[in-house]
Structure formats: structure tokens, C-alpha cells
Amino acid sequence: MTTTPKFQYKCNDCGATYNPLEIQYMCPECNKKNTANQPPKGVLKTIYDYESIKQQTFDSLKSRGFLDLLPIKNSESLPNLAIGQTPLYTLDKIDNEETEGTILIKDDAQNPTFSYKDRASAIVSAYAKEQEINTIVTASTGNAGSSLAGICAAQGQQGIIMVPASAPVAKLTQILMYGATLIPVDGTYDDAFDLSIKATEELGWYNRNTGFNPLTIEGKKTVAFELYEQMGYQAPDRIFVPVGDGVIISGVYKGFEDLLKLGLIEKMPTIVAVQSTGSDNIARNLSNSEFVVKQSNTIADSISVDIPRNYHMAKNFITSYNGEAIAIEDNEILEASYKLSKNTGVFAEPAAAAAFGGLLHYKKHSKLDKGSKNVVLLTGSGLKDLKAVQKMIQIPAPIMPNIDNLKKIYHD
């Protein structure tokens, strides 16, 4: 007996469609022509039968865990961890200053391994479980790896994680504590990426790589459904998204695109891709016909990417839905990180703080419309990279613990 899958894949670049029972990763036609120093073409988009799903209300879709819009068969395949459904906070003032529009903070560091990546790992892991695959490999700048490691731990699966040796120690620690196999490579994230693909080809390990496995986009889109509900069944006006490989931003677009296709929203929100000027390979190339690589150098390790793996899809989304892109300096990212923590009680890692830095940039240039609703997507916890913010703080020298001494130092 054969079952027809409820979704199919469509190539972002040539438009060919594929049956997911036959093709798991990239469009074979486009992938054949890919070369090492250019962003790959052939990332697949997951397409559902929107006309029939349209018959249901949002609430009925939600009551089934959005299973109709996910590439898995059963919600029970998901890990028994609280993934997604993260809080959305309203920020009235920044440093006691009113802002023109409303600012909303979506805190995805609240996921089990403290980053947005859990949304993707959960779907990939559930899919693997349904296919009775037990070993999953990923290349990672740190968070995708710590996420996959944690999700595999919850699912009794084996995670194999390849990272550049320079990844922040907290992320490496997580990977080991979750019991995954850690393979640091003497090289960059791009080197780790290539090695993991070879491992998949030659050793058969299921591959979670971002911009390679199309299911990561489907996992990452779920934030759109949450925002839609949290904002009272409407989309925000703007969303600031930190961008490295361009998968999170494509996920956010894909989620809202699903809602558009279901007739639940009428207009795509304006999505702002935020990068570091030290790693701006998407923002800088948007209006170029040829991709020109610049070597990355930024404190924001999670968005430090030379060849963005999902460049073409991200560019496609940004251009077809009138998105925007900016790059900000590393010192602006650090200042944004401090400002965010101090004003909200939410401590974000540099890549995530970049999104807030993007918003501050818009605010400074009066680009937040009056009455507009602006979401900042915070993708990872500040505890993941303490070293990055060391120059922002100074831990005071200890004092002798008596009250007179205290009064002398803190006299007001």
C-alpha cells in the first residue's frame, strides 16, 4: 500500500516539484550545477493543499497542533519538551523615551535549548522518528548543534554535531551535556557544512543542515502562527529578524505566506533582515545580480556566515514581498544587547541583539510609523556567549563585608 504524502516540494530556483518520498534534501537538477563559492540553488519549499486546508478555521488548525501545515504525520512524534509558544512582551519605552510605534519582543530564547533552532530541530527529529531513522547529523555555528543535541536527547536519538572549533564554549558544553557526539573541525562553519554533507552521502546519517534539509524551514515558520494569534489574529507591521544563512527569515516568511494562502491575512508584514556589517553577505548582495562573498568577521557568531546557504530563497522572499535589509556595526550590536537587557530583563546573545539593534536603528531614523506594531525576534539567550559582552561590563572588586564599608562606597 502506498500513501500519498500531504505535501510536496517545490524548488525555489527552477520551480520543479518533487515527491518527498523520493527527494529528501535539495533539487537534484539545480544542485548538480552548484559550485563551492556561490550560495547553492535548489533549496526546496514545502507546499500543502491549501484549498482543502482553507476549509478549517485557524483555531481548529491550532487545536490539531497545525499538523495540516507540518510535514509530519503525528504530533506524538515531537519531543516531549515545550517548544515554541514563546512569550511576546510589549515594550512601552526605551530608556524612558516613548517610541512612535509599539515594540513587541518575541523571546525565543525560552525554547528548551535556549534558541530559535529548537523549532527546526523538533520537526526534523519528529520526521526522522516517523521514518525510523536514529542518527542525525548537523553542521552548526553552535545553536543548531546544541539544539539538535538537546532534542535528540529528549527523543532517544543520536546526534552528531560538527562545529567550527571557535564556537562559544557554552554551546559546546550544551552539546556534550546532552550526550551528543561533538566533532569540532579545524576550519569554518562552511567547512563543517561540507563535511556533514559528505558524511550523509557516505555514511547515510540523516542530515538536519539548515538550507539543505527543507524541513528546517517548516519548523521555523511556526513563529508566524504564534505571532498571528498573540497579536489578536493579525500580522504585525514589521518584524526584525537576525540573518545569517537566511533560513529563519525564510521560515518567518513561509509561515506568513501559508497564512496568506489560507486567506487568514491579507498582507505580508514588512520583514527587516538584520545583519552585522562584519557579515552582511545577504544584505549587501540583495541588489546585485552576481553574489559577491566577503569573509565574515563579527562578534555575533550565530550570524557569521560567508556563503549563506539559503541566500536565494531569502532573496526571493525579500524581493517579492518588499522586505528590507540593514547591516549594523558590532558595537551597535553590543549596545543594543545592553539596552535590551536593561530595558526589558531579556538578555539575548549578540546575533539576537542585532535584531533589536536593527529596531533601534529604525527608531533613530524615525522609520517606525506611528501606531505601527513592530516585532523583534530574539533568537538566542545571552548566557550562550558571555565572552562577547565582557567589554560592556566590569565586575566590581570585592569589598570587606561590613555595613560601614558599604555605606562608604554606596552613599546614596
Ligand SMILES: *Cc1c(COP(=O)(O)O)cnc(C)c1O
Ligand atoms: C541561527 C541563528 C540565527 C540566524 O539564522 P539563519 O537561519 O542562519 O539566518 C540568528 N540568531 C541566532 C541566535 C541563531 O542561532
Ligand SMILES: [Zn+2]
Ligand atoms: Zn531546481
